[in-house]
Amino acid sequence: MxxxxxxxxxxxxxxxxxxxxxxxxxxxxxxxxxxxxxxxxxxxxxxxxxxxxxFPDLAALGVALVEEALGSLHGVVRAVMAQTSDSGDLIDRAVAIIAEYVERHRPHIRFVARERYGGVREVRAAIAAQLHRFADEVASGLAAQPLSAGWTPEELRVLAELYVDHMVSTAAAFLDVPADDPEARDHLVHAARMRLRIISLGRAHWLDETV
Amino acid sequence: MxxxxxxxxxxxxxxxxxxxxxxxxxxxxxxxxxxxxxxxxxxxxxxxxxxxxxFPDLAALGVALVEEALGSLHGVVRAVMAQTSDSGDLIDRAVAIIAEYVERHRPHIRFVARERYGGVREVRAAIAAQLHRFADEVASGLAAQPLSAGWTPEELRVLAELYVDHMVSTAAAFLDVPADDPEARDHLVHAARMRLRIISLGRAHWLDETV
DNA sequence: AAATTCGGCGAACGGTTGTTTACTGAATGA
DNA sequence: TCATTCAGTAAACAACCGTTCGCCGAATTT
Missing domain, CATH: 1.10.10.60 (Homeodomain-like)
Structure with missing residues (x-):
């Protein structure tokens, strides 16, 4: 041995x-x-x-980069979803975490944003698989919350995908903000929080009409 | 002459x-x-x-393609926003229009999705400018609605961007659905409607807490 | 100590690329 | 009718590409 x-x-x-x-x-x-x-x-x-x-291919290197970029994020997502605090606080924390993650892994995130709909099938598939896993994690996190009483699994899944979509487009937006422009950054943080609040408000009132 | x-x-x-x-x-x-x-x-x-x-460049050809892909959509957006019907009907109609547009201009939309974060700066800029215009149009459409009373222009802008984001990611999702799989298509239509409803619900209750 | 494994090298393969040049010939305008 | 304009051509340019080949030498195993 x-x-x-x-x-x-x-x-x-x-x-x-x-x-x-x-x-x-x-x-x-x-x-x-x-x-x-x-x-x-x-x-x-x-x-x-x-x-x-x-590597047999440049495509294979791309797939490895996807793992490098998003693999470590699953733990973060699960940790955020497991937190028990009022929703306003959770939203602020989530946005802050996204902003920080993008800043510390800018090239990785840029790569993922580029290749999500890029020209290399294997890489697209790898990214889609990771996002699917994120949605799974968010969905199961949501399911554990009292607010989700009365929601079908399918509905929770759609909501989870909406949150993940928002996470992705927020991260992509942070990419366009120069590292030395804290004002633009704050503006984006503010907008991202508001969008998250709107979604969460919609979630809270989802069952109002059908009751 | x-x-x-x-x-x-x-x-x-x-x-x-x-x-x-x-x-x-x-x-x-x-x-x-x-x-x-x-x-x-x-x-x-x-x-x-x-x-x-x-063309001086392939980049210039790309910019021309962006115009071809999105130029004719502004009229559509304005027309949808100008409609006066109950919000449920409007949501269904908007999703249907997106689905149809993607189906009829699949290569154009695929191109835009690919190049939105692609490797050619000029093309990225052209796409960003078009999306910016869409957000303007949606924002001014929203401003004309009674539901928007009490909203600041900045808030309306964020909401408009959320709608545009949703439109874009919905369109991108339709790209992945094969043309001969109406079941998957219907599933997507259903999910897109639900997400739009959640957002609209959140919008309707936005002022509840601050009042 | 001898045999084997294997990461890295240099060279060569046929093929592609973007761009410039001087040109042709039909549409245009005087 | 004659001169001009100009979209499209063929050819040549130097540079670059991905992939395969046999070989070397150090790390590893026997």
Whole structure:
């Protein structure tokens, strides 16, 4: 039995990560489908052929980047949904978390926004799968709240998708705000909160008419 | 004074349109930034150099496609907003119009969805400008409704953006539904209506808390 | 100590790309 | 009728592309 990580494996992981990092850097300014394999390996300082030791395709690298970008977010979503505070506070916190996440992972989020409807099928599918999981998590979080009494699972699902949609478009909007323009940022935070409040208000009164 | 359209001009417009049509066809399966100039002219059956008689760039062709895709929609939006019927009916009608528009202009809408956050700055800007105009139109439509009494212009603007966002993401969702799957389509129509109702409900109760 | 595994390299392959050039020939205008 | 305009052409440019090949040398296993 060998070490779980010998020198060999560690070095391989290192250049694999270098490929991912360089890819993300280059993808800040262009599409995945216009990223060249040679362009990428040149940036890393490695021969073109070396790429194939790690990925069969640039599409595969894209899928790996999707996991990197959104994988760690599921825990965050579940944590937010599990919180028990009044809804106003929860909304403010959710918006703040989105804003912070975008700021700290700007290239990753930009990549996801670009490729969500981009030209590479595998990557589109990977992103769609992640968003689907987010909706699942939000839906089950909502189901645990007292406000959801009387809602069918299908209705909760639609509501969850609405929240996720809002999360995505808010994140995309934050991308367009320059890092050094706190005023525009605050404006966006304010708007995002208001939109969330409108949705939550609609949710609270959903059963009024049918009763 | 010459004719407004001689044979010369008419033929020029014709090949220009052929370039746009072929571009749209090719862009159903790929990004604008991965579309080749030669690939395009080959599809049209014209020499590569001919392209420059009509556009300086592929980016310029992209901008023209944005106008083609969204330009005619402003009238539709204004017409819908001007309608005076109960809100439930209006919601159903709006969703139906979106669904139909996507079905009849699928390649155009796909193009816009792809390039909204795509790799070509000029095209992104053109799309953002169009969406901005949509928000303006929706906002002024909302302002004319009695329900908007007590709303500040800023609040109306945020609400309008929420509606436009919803319109866009609904349209994008329709893109993923195969043309021969009316069941999935109906499911989507139903979900879109519900989301719109939630938003409209939230709007109706927005002033409850501050009063 | 010897055998094997394997990440990375350099070179070559046929093919593509965007752009410029000088040109042709039909539509246009004097 | 003659001169001009101009959409479209063919050819050439240098540069770049993804992929495959055999090989090297260090890490690993026997």
């Amino acid at each position: 060998s070490h779980t990580s010998g020198v060999r494996q560690a070095q391989k992981r290192q250049t694999r990560q270098a490929l991912l990092d360089a890819g993300l850097r280059l993808l800040e300014q262009q599409n995945l489908s216009s990223l060249g394999l040679r362009e990428l390996t040149r940036e890393v300082g490695v021969s073109p052929a070396a790429f194939y030791r790690h | 010459s004719h407004t359209s001689g044979v010369r001009q008419a033929q020029k417009r014709q090949t220009r349109q052929a370039l746009l049509d072929a571009g749209l066809r090719l862009l159903e399966q790929q990004n604008l930034s991965s579309l080749g100039l030669r690939e395009l002219t080959r599809e049209v059956g014209v020499s590569p150099a001919a392209f420059y008689r009509h």
